Each structure stands twice: as structure tokens, then as C-alpha cells.
Amino acid sequence: MRAAWRAADIRAAEEALIPTLPPGTLMQRAAAGLARRCASVLAARGGVYGARVLLLVGAGNNGGDALYAGARLASRGAAVTALLVAPDRAHAEGLAALRAVGGRAVTELPAVADMIVDGILGSGARGPLRGAAADVVENLPGVRASAGGRPVVVAVDVPSGVDVNTGQVEGPVVPADVTVTFGCLKPALVVGAAVTYAGHVDVVDIGLPWLAVRPAAWVPELSDVRRWWPTLTPASDKYNRGVVGLATGSSAFPGAALMSVAGALGGPTGMVRYAGQVADEVVRAHPSVVPAGRVADAGRVQAWVCGCGLGTDRRAGEELRAVLGAPVPAVIDADALTLLSHGDLSSWLRQREAPTVVTPHDREFARLAGDQPGPDRLAAATELAAQLGVVVLLKGDRTIVATPEGTVWVNPTGTPALATAGTGDVLAGLLGSLLAAGLPADRAAVAAAFTHGLAGRAAADRLGGEHAPVTAPDVAAALREVVATLAP
Numbered sequence: 001m002r003a004a005w006r007a008a009d010i011r012a013a014e015e016a017l018i019p020t021l022p023p024g025t026l027m028q029r030a031a032a033g034l035a036r037r038c039a040s041v042l043a044a045r046g047g048v049y050g051a052r053v054l055l056l057v058g059a060g061n062n063g064g065d066a067l068y069a070g071a072r073l074a075s076r077g078a079a080v081t082a083l084l085v086a087p088d089r090a091h092a093e094g095l096a097a098l099r100a101v102g103g104r105a106v107t108e109l110p111a112v113a114d115m116i117v118d119g120i121l122g123s124g125a126r127g128p129l130r131g132a133a134a135d136v137v138e139n140l141p142g143v144r145a146s147a148g149g150r151p152v153v154v155a156v157d158v159p160s161g162v163d164v165n166t167g168q169v170e171g172p173v174v175p176a177d178v179t180v181t182f183g184c185l186k187p188a189l190v191v192g193a194a195v196t197y198a199g200h201v202d203v204v205d206i207g208l209p210w211l212a213v214r215p216a217a218w219v220p221e222l223s224d225v226r227r228w229w230p231t232l233t234p235a236s237d238k239y240n241r242g243v244v245g246l247a248t249g250s251s252a253f254p255g256a257a258l259m260s261v262a263g264a265l266g267g268p269t270g271m272v273r274y275a276g277q278v279a280d281e282v283v284r285a286h287p288s289v290v291p292a293g294r295v296a297d298a299g300r301v302q303a304w305v306c307g308c309g310l311g312t313d314r315r316a317g318e319e320l321r322a323v324l325g326a327p328v329p330a331v332i333d334a335d336a337l338t339l340l341s342h343g344d345l346s347s348w349l350r351q352r353e354a355p356t357v358v359t360p361h362d363r364e365f366a367r368l369a370g371d372q373p374g375p376d377r378l379a380a381a382t383e384l385a386a387q388l389g390v391v392v393l394l395k396g397d398r399t400i401v402a403t404p405e406g407t408v409w410v411n412p413t414g415t416p417a418l419a420t421a422g423t424g425d426v427l428a429g430l431l432g433s434l435l436a437a438g439l440p441a442d443r444a445a446v447a448a449a450f451t452h453g454l455a456g457r458a459a460a461d462r463l464g465g466e467h468a469p470v471t472a473p474d475v476a477a478a479l480r481e482v483v484a485t486l487a488p
């Protein structure tokens with residue numbers, strides 16, 4: 001797993017480190033890493049020597065990084081020009097270093113550049129780009145590469161125009177092909193609209209210590225999910241692998257039952273029980289499932305999934321109440337979230353002692369929290385988790401998992417291929433299976449989101465790419481193959 005820290009926490013760590021090092025060491029390390037990455041990008045596009053590099057230099061240290069990196073590229077034969085966005089406040093030593101090796105400073109945007117290095121703003125950015133910085137960014141699309149086409153863009157630390165701590169993008173922004181970031185990830189590189197502007201993210205080690213404060217977010221990796229995933233042993237049987245129950249679907253929405261069951265069958269449990277109105281359809285499609293009409297008649301399970309396509313009528317409310325009253329972990333999804341948001345059922349949620357995961361998308365989040373998540377999705381998910389005392393899985397391009405204790409995860413495997421009806425049901429079923437198999441609620445939620453994302457990508461790949469018309473059954477089918485690759 002990797003951590004993303006907030007700008008203020010990174011700054012505090014840098015300030016503690018700076019007095020222990022010769023002056024300028026951190027910036028030199030940053031610039032060296034930045035120049036190395038720029039050189040390799042240029043090498044892949046015809047070479048460093050003679051390449052036209054345009055540095056966009058803001059008023060702070062982010063511009064200083066760009067200037068020093070530019071000096072390194074100039075000394076390797078690149079033609080480096082620095083556009084000073086705030087000429088009287090540009091990093092003086094960095095500018096002198098660039099000039100010493102033949103680089104030039106300008107105040108107008110040139111017409112041609114093969115590479116743009118965006119050092120306008122980094123972690124010191126406050127609010128949307130203003131003044132000269134905003135003007136420069138608006139005119140960037142007019143710059144062309146020597147051979148035609150658009151220049152390749154490398155962002156320094158974060159793309160200029162993003163909110164470093166939330167990933168919000170409110171005004172003009174410099175979209176990057178590559179972002180070279182220093183020391184560690186920042187929230188804007190893992191969550192929010194900013195993610196789509198960062199391109200490929202490279203972390204350069206500048207010797208920053210592991211920060212003692214809680215990260216803004218953790219980003220899981222495949223190795224984490226592999227480590228957590230329950231394994232089969234010779235002693236495994238259908239009961240000790242866990243039994244998951246699904247109180248999902250209804251006569252009006254039979255497909256939701258089928259999709260949630262398909263998700264559960266992709267998980268690690270040894271048995272899936274279904275309790276609901278469409279048991280016949282479920283068993284026809286999935287003969288291994290053990291059916292019942294109601295939660296109360298379903299027999300023992302180690303976790304429940306409730307809500308997908310359940311409806312919001314009196315019967316649905318009774319089934320949700322039965323699930324919330326059961327002393328086992330539960331996933332509360334879709335219609336069950338709507339039911340929770342009116343009436344007294346939310347007090348049932350607070351009284352539960354077994355782990356609970358709620359899985360809202362933005363509109364369901366608004367029903368639970370009273371408002372949409374807003375631009376700071378990490379904070380919104382964390383607040384709701386603390387308020388309800390449950391794990392919140394806030395769905396999105398970068399799904400967030402927040403615990404009541406304040407630990408936050410951002411899933412990196414999301415894909416637009418999953419933006420189709422029924423994929424949420426598959427996720428809920430899979431998550432229930434992981435809970436029933438004994439994973440702690442936050443790990444179960446993170447592992448489910450991660451694997452579900454991989455399944456979405458695999459389904460799209462099989463159909464020919466990200467824009468293929470993926471359906472929820474495609475995702476469920478791909479899920480079992482993805483899970484098979486998790487084996488140690």
C-alpha cells in the first residue's frame with residue numbers, strides 16, 4: 001500500500017529535515033529526479049539534444065524545481081526557455097543556474113515547444129489559478145511541438161490548477177502526461193477530478209522520512225489484496241470458508257438478486273444463501289445457491305448483504321430490520337440505504353455491534369448525510385463513517401473506503417467500464433462474501449473495490465477496450481477469473 005499525505009504534513013516534515021542537510025539539498029534532489037524523468041521522456045521522442053523545452057515557472061519553490069531541472073536539461077543540449085509567470089518573484093538561484101548554462105527567460109508564451117515542464121504551482125497553491133498564471137494556462141493549447149502535434153507535458157509535483165489536498169479542480173488546469181512528485185503521493189494524485197490531469201505519476205525519493213501523522217489516504221496495491229484474500233487449505237469446507245446471505249432483489253428487480261449473487265459467488269465463501277422474492281430465478285441461474293423466502297428462514301450466515309433491488313416497501317423494511325438485527329457483519333446497499341435514510345432504522349444501524357459497511361453512490365450519500373459529498377470526498381466519507389459508526393464505501397471513479405476511526409483508502413483500479421447498471425450489485429455481493437470469510441470490514445471493502453475494478457477492466461479488455469459495452473454479467477464473469485489470479 002502507498003500513502004498520500006496532505007501538503008501541510010509534507011511541509012512540516014521537509015522543514016524538520018532541511019536544517020539537517022546542506023542548503024538546497026531537497027530542491028536539488030527534486031530537480032535531479034525531475035530532470036531524469038524529463039530526459040527519459042525526451043529520449044523516447046527523439047532525444048534530449050536540441051529538444052525545445054519550455055519551463056512554466058511560478059513564484060514559489062515549484063518554479064525553482066523546474067528551473068534547476070531545466071538547467072540540467074540545458075547542460076545536456078536541450079534548448080530551454082523559462083516563461084516567468086511572476087518575473088519579480090521567480091526563484092533567483094534557479095534562474096541563475098539556468099542562465100549559466102545558456103537557458104533563456106521570457107515573459108511571453110513561445111509558439112513552439114517539444115516539452116512543457118509545469119512548475120507554476122505545487123503544494124503551495126491556494127484556490128484556483130489566478131492572474132497571469134491563469135492567462136498562461138488558457139493560452140497553452142496554442143503551443144505546438146517542432147514536428148507538429150502537441151508538446152508532452154510534465155507536471156512538477158502536481159498539475160497546476162488542482163487542489164493538492166482534495167483533488168478538486170475549479171478553474172484552468174495544466175493537463176499532464178507525466179507528473180513527477182516528490183517524497184510521497186499527494187491526495188490530488190489519487191482522488192478527485194485532479195487525477196485525470198496527472199497522467200502517469202512518478203514518485204521521486206528525496207529522502208523524506210516516513211511521516212508520523214495519519215496519511216490523508218492509503219492506496220491499496222495488488223500485493224495487499226493478495227495478502228488479505230482468504231486461501232483454501234485441505235481443511236477448508238463449505239461452512240468454515242464462510243456462508244454469505246443475500247437479502248436482495250424483488251419481483252420488480254429480479255436482476256439485482258442475480259447480480260448480487262453472482263458477485264458473492266466470485267468471492268471466497270463456501271456457500272451462498274439467498275433470501276427473497278425471486279428465489280426460483282436465482283436457483284435457476286445459480287443452482288449452487290441455497291434459497292429461502294425471508295431472512296428469518298435463511299439459516300445461519302456469517303454476513304448479510306441487503307438492499308440491491310430490494311425495493312422500499314414494508315416487506316423490504318422488515319427484511320432490512322432482520323439483517324440489521326442479526327449479530328453478523330452486513331453490507332447495506334442501494335434501496336436499503338434509502339430505507340435507512342427515512343424512519344428509525346438509522347438508530348438500528350448505530351446500535352449494531354457487528355461490523356457494517358454502507359455502499360452509497362453520491363445521491364445515496366446525500367440521503368444518508370443530508371448533502372452530496374462535495375469537492376472533498378475524502379473528508380465527506382470520513383465524516384459520514386464517524387457519524388454513523390460504520391465503514392463507508394463511497395462509490396466513484398476512485399472509490400473511497402473510510403472507517404469510523406478515520407482511516408481512509410482510495411481504490412486505484414476504477415474504470416468507466418463499471419458505469420453501468422448492476423455492477424454495484426456485483427460489488428455488494430463480493431463484499432458480503434469477503435466479510436463472511438472473516439476479513440475485517442475495511443479490508444473487505446478495499447479488497448472488494450479493488451478486485452471489482454480489475455474485473456471491470458478485464459471485462460472491457462475482453463470486449464475490445466475501455467469503451468466496449470460492458471454489462472454487469474460480463475463483470476461478474478470476469479470477477480471469477482480475476483479472483484483466480486489472486487491465489488498465492
Ligand SMILES: NC(=O)C1=CN([C@@H]2O[C@H](COP(=O)(O)OP(=O)(O)OC[C@H]3O[C@@H](n4cnc5c(N)ncnc54)[C@H](O)[C@@H]3O)[C@@H](O)[C@H]2O)[C@@H](O)CC1
Pocket residue numbers: 011014015018026027028030058059060061062063065120121122123124125126127128129130131133156157158182206
Ligand atoms: N519545501 C521543500 O523543502 C521542498 C519543496 N519542493 C517544491 O516546492 C513546492 C512548494 O513550494 P511553495 O511552498 O513555494 O509553493 P508553490 O511553488 O506551489 O507556489 C506558491 C506561490 O504561488 C502563489 N500562488 C498560490 N496560489 C496561487 C494561485 N491559485 N494562483 C496563482 N498564484 C498562486 C503564491 O503567491 C505563492 O508564492 C512543492 O510543490 C515542490 O515542488 C521541492 O523542491 C522539494 C523540497
